[in-house]
Amino acid sequence: MESPLTAISNVVIFQYIGKQLYITLVRDDSHKWSLPSTRILPGQTSFMSLEHELRTTIGLKASDIQYKEQLYTQESVRGGRATLCVSYIYLSRGTNWHKGSEQIGLFPIRRLPKLAAINGTTIHYALERLHAKALYSTVLSFLLPKEFTMLTLQESFETVTGKPVDRRNFRKKMNDLDVLNKQNKTKQVHNARTHLYSFKDADKLLLYSKPFLPSAT
Amino acid sequence: MESPLTAISNVVIFQYIGKQLYITLVRDDSHKWSLPSTRILPGQTSFMSLEHELRTTIGLKASDIQYKEQLYTQESVRGGRATLCVSYIYLSRGTNWHKGSEQIGLFPIRRLPKLAAINGTTIHYALERLHAKALYSTVLSFLLPKEFTMLTLQESFETVTGKPVDRRNFRKKMNDLDVLNKQNKTKQVHNARTHLYSFKDADKLLLYSKPFLPSAT
DNA sequence: CTAATAGTGTCTTTTAGACAATATCGG
């Protein structure tokens, strides 16, 4: 006898645009927004099924995603039928793969549309995870463009962790951590010239031996 | 059409006995040792199925386990058939529920019998998780008896994290963290008398704001 | 008295944290 188990998979896709975190939602036939999800296809893993769904439904290319991680598995039972959902976190640089369809929406994390409670829980948990990782790893590398100013890095840190930090201490700490390359280029920002930085080992998640907890000012 | 998905669940049950970490393994009909596991039963969650399996197969009572946590979900595809396994970590004080059956074995983590590779991966990951949690939480509370000496606490810390620490600095740090109660009792150990401690909020996992990384000596 | 273990305090080094002035450039 086959187990009457409904197995699905979904994903929280984060992007960082204009000092805000965004996630991608899709609208189903009932005009409700929800996380991109799919049934787990026969003979496939949740991950394979999800990749297929994202490719065909919202046109996501492999190069659009910089980082993937399993979040957790949640289950429920309703009317004798069990549902299992494997959730993932994806991090993307601000690309525009999401455009071109009314079924796909990019929402700032602070102003999400009404969602099923189960999706709200998943997003909340995904945010927690991202927040924690920002403190002890180079995870921001996957949300920022390859080259960025120190201030942009700091702003993304503040957005993800939710706390403001002192400019000088942040810069000092990042230098001590030795994870950045200072580019020879500069960028014109308003009326000043600012240096550009990149992560030394882009596309790899480096863990710090101690968490980075800069203080506010 | 039902998805031909095999969904199972397994668990790494840790115990701390005599300065060593142990895990519980069971032996199946083919006389191979493996983590306790079960198929996910129809209309049930992986967790419910697992609890039932542990209760009926190895006589585990609710009071034997102090802490439970989902570890991760791993999947594989073989010959067109997909398998999904939701893994858990359980922490138990050194009880003796595991005795009385040849099918159940308690193995020190350093001397495990030959296991399926997939189980080895799960155990490795579980150890990593436990190790990390020991640094920033009161997780050791769930492996130790309710009352313990400072030295026992330190030894369990060293076992789980894999690094020796200085007695005086460890004691100072634990006092600063303010998570222990000093009992009025003492215990006779060899030729000296030693104080007993307990965790203030036993049965709750408290997270430290900063990780606890004492240095060796 | 001796052997074994528990228990404790201080100094040094490192890291975190607070804080303000100067340089550059476009207009």
Added chain:
DNA sequence: CCGATATTGTCTAAAAGACACTATTAG
């Protein structure tokens, strides 16, 4: 010259880290 932004350094406070002796008790 002015306004906006980028950049830089020092001092202080707190925490981590290294380190050695005394007290107790069973035998």
